[in-house]
Amino acid sequence: MxxxxxxxxxxxxxxxxxxxxxxxxxxxxxxxxxxxxxxxxxxxxxxxxxxxxxxxxxxxxxxxxxxxxxxxxxxxxxxxxxxxxxxxxxxxxxxxxxxxxxxxxxxxxxxxxxxxxxxxxxxxxxxxxxxxxxxxxxxxxxxxxxxxxxxxxxxxxxxxxxxxxxxxxxxxxxxxxxxxxxxxxxxxxxxxxxxxxxxxxxxxxxxxxxxxxxxxxxxxxxxxxxxxxxxxxxxxxxxxxxxxxxxxxxxxxxxxxxxxxxxxxxxxxxxxxxxxxxxxxTLASEDPMAALCNALDASTTTEEDGTTVSITPMNELKVSEPVSVTVTVCGDNAADAVVTLDASMPAHGHGMNYAPEHTVTLTGDAGQQVQVDGLLLHMPGNWEWRVDIDNGTAKISLREDFAIQ
Ligand SMILES: [Zn+2]
Structure with a gap:
């Protein structure tokens, strides 16, 4: 210098x-x-x-x-x-x-x-x-x-x-x-x-x-x-x-x-x-699953212990017509977990008469997205979605109410 x-x-x-x-x-x-x-x-x-x-x-x-x-x-x-x-x-x-x-x-x-x-x-x-x-x-x-x-x-x-x-x-x-x-x-x-x-x-x-x-x-x-x-x-x-x-x-x-x-x-x-x-x-924007999890709107999700779930029907919910639903699960324990969706009528104490089919459509460190086909809601009234997230060591269940006429 x-x-x-x-x-x-x-x-x-x-x-x-x-x-x-x-x-x-x-x-x-x-x-x-x-x-x-x-x-x-x-x-x-x-x-x-x-x-x-x-x-x-x-x-x-x-x-x-x-x-x-x-x-x-x-x-x-x-x-x-x-x-x-x-x-x-x-x-x-x-x-x-x-x-x-x-x-x-x-x-x-x-x-x-x-x-x-x-x-x-x-x-x-x-x-x-x-x-x-x-x-x-x-x-x-x-x-x-x-x-x-x-x-x-x-x-x-x-x-x-x-x-x-x-x-x-x-x-x-x-x-x-x-x-x-x-x-x-x-x-x-x-x-x-x-x-x-x-x-x-x-x-x-x-x-x-x-x-x-x-x-x-x-x-x-x-x-x-x-x-x-x-x-x-x-x-x-x-x-x-x-x-x-x-x-x-x-x-x-x-x-x-x-x-x-x-x-x-x-x-x-x-x-x-x-x-x-x-x-x-890697940015979230370069990782589709991370981008998806970031984009989830808090008003349309259910959250428990840092795991967030969003349930989106892919077609209109009608009595006794098969429906498909997209389930997005985000959180530290979500990526490798087994995710299943079920629907039941809590007031009646029963669920659906058929088991739906689950297909993982996207995964990443941030979580996973699962498409659920063959859901058949056979009665009008108040129903409840239940998403089970089982990663082998812990199981979380998140619930969301909905109704069909
Ligand atoms: Zn300054």
């Missing part, structure tokens, strides 16, 4: 004079771990321009998460060598204070996980005991299940609660919690699955001068901190190059290897292996 002779330059010049330094500055690559490209930014700045700004900044990696997700997908498609997509649990602006109690936001996250590939869930806003609410707990489960890093805009308390929920999950602490080095250091010391980004921390290296407390933190924890611009408003997309330039300026007072780790290696070493592993996983 070539050192900037910035002690001879007025500090103010460092913030605004990228062209002046273009030939002097080491073009130290930067990993920007905190980029958003939300719906209003997409309207204001085309994705091609955003990528140009990132190339101009010599970014090696950008972790992007957006409200809604479209901006992230646009950038990922344009520059797959540069962009790593994160899943922000917000479908639009203004959900930072409500997402953690919103079933709608959880459904949004689950749908996107089934549709796209990501390296992280976040950045999300979460404080204190809210981290232990059911939806954040589910988010931690999803992160564990899908090998995703959590990117948490949180206080130290919420970060600790998130880490305590899983023995595996890794957390990037957004903005390093807006805490001081004296508060960040013990957190990093205590939690080896915790990293922190320095997004929107203008107090780090103001005017190109790095304070002793920050310098010591970077030296003491050389592999745990990373940079970020935080483009949370549309105009901040244009700050990406100047942010990188400012960081290069204050990093000149760090030992060369520490500067390099902070500039890009820490983020790269944490995020790239996760992304490399996830980008090659």
């Amino acid at each position: 070539t050192r900037l002779p910035f002690c001879t330059i007025p500090p103010a010049a460092l913030l605004v004079s990228a062209p002046l330094f273009a030939q002097d500055t080491s073009r130290l690559p930067i990993a920007d771990a905190h980029v958003h490209y939300s719906h209003d930014s997409v309207e204001m700045t085309p994705p091609e321009r955003v990528i140009e700004l990132m190339r101009e900044a010599n970014l090696k990696l950008a972790l992007v998460s957006s409200s809604d997700d479209q901006g992230t997908q646009l950038l990922t498609a344009l520059a797959p060598d540069l962009i790593v997509p994160g899943l922000r649990p917000y479908s639009r602006r203004g959900q930072t204070g409500s997402w953690f109690t919103s079933d709608e936001n959880l459904a949004y996250v689950e749908r996107l996980i089934a549709t796209n590939r990501y390296a992280s869930i976040g950045e999300f806003h979460l404080y204190g005991a809210d981290a232990d609410l059911p939806i954040p707990r589910r988010i931690v489960e999803l992160a564990e299940e899908h090998n995703l890093i959590l990117h948490a805009h949180s206080d130290a308390d919420a970060v600790e609660r998130l880490l305590a929920q899983s023995p595996e999950v890794k957390v990037i602490w957004a903005h390093a919690g807006f805490d001081n080095p004296a508060e960040i250091a013990p957190m990093l010391e205590k939690h080896d699955r915790l990293w922190a980004d320095l997004a929107f921390r203008s107090g780090v290296g103001p005017g190109g001068e790095l304070g002793d407390d920050w310098k010591q933190l970077f030296i003491d924890y050389p592999d745990r901190l990373m940079l970020g611009t935080d483009t949370y408003t549309p105009e901040r997309m244009y700050f990406i190059p100047s942010h990188a330039e400012t960081a290069r300026a204050w990093m000149t007072s760090l030992p060369e290897d520490v500067a390099e780790q902070l500039a890009w290696k820490n983020a790269y070493d944490l995020i790239t292996p996760v992304w490399e592993a996830n980008r090659d996983t």
Whole structure:
């Protein structure tokens, strides 16, 4: 790394004079771990321009998460060598204070996980005991299940609660919690699955001068901190190059290897292996059974112990006319189970007079679909479907009422 002779330059010049330094500055690559490209930014700045700004900044990696997700997908498609997509649990602006109690936001996250590939869930806003609410707990489960890093805009308390929920999950602490080095250091010391980004921390290296407390933190924890611009408003997309330039300026007072780790290696070493592993996983959309299970509407299914069943007649139900039914069974234990459908009239204590025929029509890790032919409902009145799912070790029965005239 070539050192900037910035002690001879007025500090103010460092913030605004990228062209002046273009030939002097080491073009130290930067990993920007905190980029958003939300719906209003997409309207204001085309994705091609955003990528140009990132190339101009010599970014090696950008972790992007957006409200809604479209901006992230646009950038990922344009520059797959540069962009790593994160899943922000917000479908639009203004959900930072409500997402953690919103079933709608959880459904949004689950749908996107089934549709796209990501390296992280976040950045999300979460404080204190809210981290232990059911939806954040589910988010931690999803992160564990899908090998995703959590990117948490949180206080130290919420970060600790998130880490305590899983023995595996890794957390990037957004903005390093807006805490001081004296508060960040013990957190990093205590939690080896915790990293922190320095997004929107203008107090780090103001005017190109790095304070002793920050310098010591970077030296003491050389592999745990990373940079970020935080483009949370549309105009901040244009700050990406100047942010990188400012960081290069204050990093000149760090030992060369520490500067390099902070500039890009820490983020790269944490995020790239996760992304490399996830980008090659089979998506639900490429797995018909998973797609089918994801598409099942909760209002038309019956659920028990994580197993979901949907029963769809293929022709109109009429008395004493043979009918076929599609049974879709989803859940961890559903794929290899024997699935049978029966119909009975509970009030009469009897079932059908003929045994139907079962044919498995689709299977996958997510479950299976069975076509049932030759069902004959010989009386009008109230009937009940019963689906038995027997996987050899456990048997579940799910019931659904219906009536025929
Ligand atoms: Zn942010």
